[in-house]
Amino acid sequence: MEIKTHIPNTITSANLLCGCLGIVFCFEGQLETAAYLMGLAMLFDFADGFVARLLKVSSPIGKELDSLADMVTFGVLPSIIMFHFMKGVACNPE
Numbered sequence: 001m002e003i004k005t006h007i008p009n010t011i012t013s014a015n016l017l018c019g020c021l022g023i024v025f026c027f028e029g030q031l032e033t034a035a036y037l038m039g040l041a042m043l044f045d046f047a048d049g050f051v052a053r054l055l056k057v058s059s060p061i062g063k064e065l066d067s068l069a070d071m072v073t074f075g076v077l078p079s080i081i082m083f084h085f086m087k088g089v090a091c092n093p094e
Contacts, residue, residue, distance in 0.1 A: 004057060011047050015044035
């Protein structure tokens, strides 16, 4: 197996890492950092598909890894950010 087949999966893993770190920062109350990490993850999400098409590679694990990264980064992380915003509004009604 050539090394070029692993490049898109590495970029996808960076996307997943940004999502996981964003969740950690959310629970530490650093929502701005979490939002920046989500933006960085968007760039990685675009780049992994672009690089995979450019190198003409794909793999079953790559598709599953991309789905997991998207679920964490664009499903769980925004939900936790909104939860913290809603919790802040409920505790401090004005």
